[in-house]
Amino acid sequence: MNKRLSVDALRVFRTVIQTGSMVKTASLLSLSQSAISWKLKRLEDQLQCQLLTRYAGKASPTEKGRVLLQHAEKILSEHDRAVAYFSPSALTGKLRVGVAEQISLKDVCGAIALFTHHNPEVDVRLVVEQSHLLRQHFSEGGLDIILHQDFTGMESSEDRVLWTEKLYWCAHPEWRYVPGKHLKLITWGTDCFYRRLAEDKLYEADIPYLVMLECPSVGGMLAAISAGPGVGIMNEFSITKTIIHISELEQIMPLPSVDSLLRVNEHIRNPASEAFCLMLNTLMQKSERMPGKNMNL
Numbered sequence: 001m002n003k004r005l006s007v008d009a010l011r012v013f014r015t016v017i018q019t020g021s022m023v024k025t026a027s028l029l030s031l032s033q034s035a036i037s038w039k040l041k042r043l044e045d046q047l048q049c050q051l052l053t054r055y056a057g058k059a060s061p062t063e064k065g066r067v068l069l070q071h072a073e074k075i076l077s078e079h080d081r082a083v084a085y086f087s088p089s090a091l092t093g094k095l096r097v098g099v100a101e102q103i104s105l106k107d108v109c110g111a112i113a114l115f116t117h118h119n120p121e122v123d124v125r126l127v128v129e130q131s132h133l134l135r136q137h138f139s140e141g142g143l144d145i146i147l148h149q150d151f152t153g154m155e156s157s158e159d160r161v162l163w164t165e166k167l168y169w170c171a172h173p174e175w176r177y178v179p180g181k182h183l184k185l186i187t188w189g190t191d192c193f194y195r196r197l198a199e200d201k202l203y204e205a206d207i208p209y210l211v212m213l214e215c216p217s218v219g220g221m222l223a224a225i226s227a228g229p230g231v232g233i234m235n236e237f238s239i240t241k242t243i244i245h246i247s248e249l250e251q252i253m254p255l256p257s258v259d260s261l262l263r264v265n266e267h268i269r270n271p272a273s274e275a276f277c278l279m280l281n282t283l284m285q286k287s288e289r290m291p292g293k294n295m296n297l
Contacts, residue, residue, distance in 0.1 A: 003046060007079050009039040010072040013051065016040065017069060020058035043068075091119045095272040098127040098134040098146040101218050102235045103260050108147060111280045118279075122272045130192050130216065135263075144265050144273045149235070150193070152257040159261040165236040166257050167194070169249040172228035177248050183209040184230030189216040194233045201253040 015025045016036070026033045044051050051065035061069055095115075099108050109126070116124055127137065131148040138146045152164055177183070183202065187195040195214075202209045213224050218238045225232050226242040231249065235258055239245075264273060 005043065005046065005075075006039070007075065009043050010068075011076055012036055012039045013043060013065075014069060014072050014076060016052065016059050017061050017065070020060070022059065090121070091272050091275060092121045093270065093272045094123045094125075095145070095270070095276055096125050096127065096143045097276070098129060098137060098143040098148070100131045100134060100148045101128055102149055102238055102258075103147045104237065108280070111276070115276050115279050119272065119275065124272075130189060132191060132193065138263060138265070141265075144270055145276065146263045148261050148263065149258050150261060152259050155259055155261050156263075158263050158266075159259075160263075162260045162262055164257050164259050167197075167233055167235055167255040168239065169231055169246040169253070169255070170225055170234045170239060170243045171231045171246050172226060172242075173244050175228060175231065175246070177246065181208075183207055184212040185209045186213045186215070186221060186224045186230040186232035187211055188221065189214060192216070194235075197255065198233050201255070205253050207252075 012025060012029065012031070015028055016022055019025055019028065022033055022036045025031075026036050029036075040052065047064070047068070049064045050062050051068060052059050053062055053065075054060070097108070097112065112124055112126055116122070127134070127143065129137070131150065134143065134146040134148045137143045147162070150159075155161060185198060185202070187198055189195065199209075212230050215221050215224060221232055221234065222238070222240055222242065224230070225234070226240075231246060233255065234243070262277070264277060
């Protein structure tokens with residue numbers, strides 16, 4: 001029996017699982033639906049097992065399909081890296097990307113590093129700022145792409161929602177709320193919408209407070225909250241094991257959810273921007289650290 005698996009067939013198999021649809025897979029890979037079906041059937045014949053099942057109209061992997069998917073991810077990743085190494089992109093130009101630190105900065109930096117490796121002739125610059133400043137720079141034409149945050153439902157017509165996550169009141173595990181006493185607030189920069197939210201909620205709940213520390217970075221916020229003296233608002237993705245949610249405060253002052261948003265300058269065509277969005281989508285779909293997988297860049 002021929003056990004040599006086709007890279008193209010593995011790519012079809014992975015894409016069907018990612019999209020849940022042979023129709024979408026055919027469109028994404030520029031193949032006919034009959035070609036998709038034939039490649040999947042050939043895989044199953046070669047491995048002598050069922051790889052996919054359908055539930056509620058969506059294609060899902062069987063137990064053996066999940067095992068094959070793990071191998072397919074590794075094979076396709078190495079295959080594509082090899083092809084990219086020996087086939088550098090001809091893309092040129094400039095790409096200016098802005099990102100709010102509360103978004104997956106590590107993943108975005110990884111995407112930029114990989115994009116730069118594949119497209120060495122593109123001049124790439126990353127700007128890390130608060131969301132409102134990113135939106136301002138974008139409107140002034142200083143950025144091609146921004147990944148920013150806003151409260152759920154506040155996105156503009158230019159934005160695409162990547163995922164939604166919760167906000168929490170967070171503190172050191174031994175911190176205790178004492179009614180009547182001034183609450184020590186650890187907060188972001190003066191203009192950050194997290195800070196405005198915290199102060200508005202405390203004012204509405206008639207809870208006295210003192211701003212004891214202002215810090216514009218996730219790392220600084222986590223370090224200060226972990227030290228134990230006060231409370232701060234953190235997004236779900238940024239929380240680590242060194243701090244906890246304060247359910248008592250969340251009952252008194254419930255917090256809204258936030259959307260992580262993508263905004264791309266679509267008025268001026270930029271092939272580098274399009275290529276970067278495609279790579280970012282692929283990398284974040286694979287990332288298990290992301291709070292959501294509904295990205296559609």
